[in-house]
Amino acid sequence: IVRHLRPLAIATNTLQSVACRLDTVLLTFGFLAMQFTALKNPITNPEFDHDDGACNRILASLEKRWAKADQDIFIGALILNPLHKWSDLFDGIFSNAGVGSRLRALWVRFFGESCPPAFDQEVRDYLRRSGRYRFIDSEITIEETDARINGREPDPMNIYQAISAAGAPDTPLIRLARHLFSAGTNSASCERLFSAFGNILTKLRNRLGVVNMQNITELKMRVNDGHRNDKDTQTRLKRHFVADKPLRCALSSQ
Template sequence: MRATLKSIEKCWEKSDQDIFIAAVILNPLYKASPFSSSVEFMTAAGVWELCSRLWMRFYKEEAPIQLYRELVSYLSNQDRYEKLPDHIWRETALAASENKSVDPMSIYIAMTNLVNPLPTPLECLARHLLTVSANSASCERLFSAFGLILTQLRS
């Protein structure tokens, strides 16, 4: 058991932790629920710092202040995100009826303003983060398949 935990911690240290943490927080199905309340970054200010660092990395510019306002609303289910639990319930029920898993982006899409469909800064960041694969298994499968195809005999 200790060897497994040590291996997981070693992999976690190598990973891009900010991206994975932000992807969990911006997934409306989870938000902050997987994290302990004692984790120091689990405040609106901490999430803002995390997201603003990622915004700078992805877009090479300072994060817009609108992102901060949206994050606060999103984390507290206020303003635009007041109906978020309803959207989550509907999307979960729809996915269950189709025997599929819930796509977190479908929840953001359901909340898109029909009059002004341009994505908000939070939606832009969520789209960027929620497309990240949480593991490298698919890449490793491709390399394995490629290794079976590209052999000395076939070359």
């Protein structure tokens, strides 16, 4: 049971984290597939006879979910995340031309227009680490070091901003990457949203309209997020009798 539940618990915590992105979901799918495939291997798991049935059902469920997923979006997010060596992950499945074709299709799908003329050349520069992306490896190291020092997850958009000109608008590829990474994929926010709906829509407020209920809930969640991000409000206030000592001194002097 522990062997089966540990990978699922890791996946649950990963998908509920604030830093969960589209590429994180794809990597989590791959992590689960590798873990339960290894449990079926008699070399890595001596008790594979007992685990074979459960692993097959979990792997079949993963295949079913992945078949129904919008695969191009997840793959595009993984490719555009410079923190990942996507060529090693896909093991030669996609050529540079195939990657460019997928990214062009995502551009047309998201923005409803044909790709700018500079898009294809920027994709080539990104894949070859040339042009404006020739220093991206050093920026990756800087971002990973800063994230480790400050106890946070590395942000791919910080890398893109570091190689961009100050005050300049996003290039076509960076615009596409920002659009993909702006998607919130963590399930915890949805669960908190529906819990807030249940707390607001009580018997005393059962006639509250949908729009007002949504506005109140969004305001509540924004206030909570603001308090969570504000370090000053995270510190619990305690009673401090600062006037106690001067008061005793005044009484003793009398």
